[in-house]
Amino acid sequence: MIFRTLKYKKYAENSCQNLTEFQDNFRNKYDTDNYENWFYNQSSETLRLYSENKEIYFKYIPIGTFSQNKNTWMWSWANESSVEPRKFQTLKVKEFGEKKKYENLTKEHFEGDNFTGWELTSIAFEIIGGIGTYRVISDNLEKYFLLTEEITKEEVEKIESELIDCGVHGKLRKAFVCQHLNSKQKTGFEEAFETYRGMELDEDDDFQAWCSECEKERLKTDGWDDESMEFAKINLVCEKCYFEIKEINE
Ligand SMILES: [Zn+2]
Numbered sequence: 695m696i697f698r699t700l701k702y703k704k705y706a707e708n709s710c711q712n713l714t715e716f717q718d719n720f721r722n723k724y725d726t727d728n729y730e731n732w733f734y735n736q737s738s739e740t741l742r743l744y745s746e747n748k749e750i751y752f753k754y755i756p757i758g759t760f761s762q763n764k765n766t767w768m769w770s771w772a773n774e775s776s777v778e779p780r781k782f783q784t785l786k787v788k789e790f791g792e793k794k795k796y797e798n799l800t801k802e803h804f805e806g807d808n809f810t811g812w813e814l815t816s817i818a819f820e821i822i823g824g825i826g827t828y829r830v831i832s833d834n835l836e837k838y839f840l841l842t843e844e845i846t847k848e849e850v851e852k853i854e855s856e857l858i859d860c861g862v863h864g865k866l867r868k869a870f871v872c873q874h875l876n877s878k879q880k881t882g883f884e885e886a887f888e889t890y891r892g893m894e895l896d897e898d899d900d901f902q903a904w905c906s907e908c909e910k911e912r913l914k915t916d917g918w919d920d921e922s923m924e925f926a927k928i929n930l931v932c933e934k935c936y937f938e939i940k941e942i943n944e
């Protein structure tokens with residue numbers, strides 16, 4: 695046990711060192727220290743840094759939060775109150791932690807200190823990758839971001855314009871399901887392609903699923919046609935609804 699703790703410590707120190715070097719370059723390149731304000735949008739997973747006459751936008755993956763009041767860390771995959779789809783990419787860190795038996799990487803939340811947030815962020819950075827990291831603090835809550843790319847204001851607006859407000863989960867990416875799929879009954883769950891929570895989609899891909907009955911209709915005609923489409927009556931839902939439906943069918 696002591697040996698494992700030492701091993702983790704060494705690994706964490708190493709990751710922190712790597713991030714520090716990387717982060718210095720990042721801060722120089724994007725001049726991130728010289729913006730007065732920040733704003734982040736969970737739905738589009740974008741961070742905006744801005745001052746009176748300049749601004750810059752980044753796509754982000756939320757890593758986790760550290761409560762200065764309670765001195766506890768919480769991984770974003772465990773955070774029920776955040777809606778960012780890509781938070782589930784931090785499950786890669788958990789998987790790695792399970793293999794190595796590093797408790798800090800697998801537990802949902804635990805006590806820490808001033809360094810915990812940066813330590814875990816540097817480990818996430820090493821495992822998931824990105825162009826840099828950023829932290830914001832409000833109401834004694836530190837929120838850590840992995841920045842994956844710089845994007846333009848127009849791109850942010852495009853992302854936001856393509857989201858759907860499902861009424862339950864707020865604004866999220868669109869998903870399509872047949873009229874029979876719901877989050878209460880098992881109906882079978884056929885997909886256009888294999889999906890997982892928080893996955894990146896190509897420009898012309900959408901989350902699409904249908905029930906077993908629809909699958910029978912679809913196979914009758916060797917693919918979708920007017921008749922099977924009429925049977926399916928595809929509905930628009932948000933991606934969180936989509937994965938809730940998928941979960942009860944598993
Ligand atoms: Zn159906």
Ligand SMILES: [Zn+2]
Pocket residue numbers: 860861862863864931932933934935936
């Ligand atoms: Zn929804």
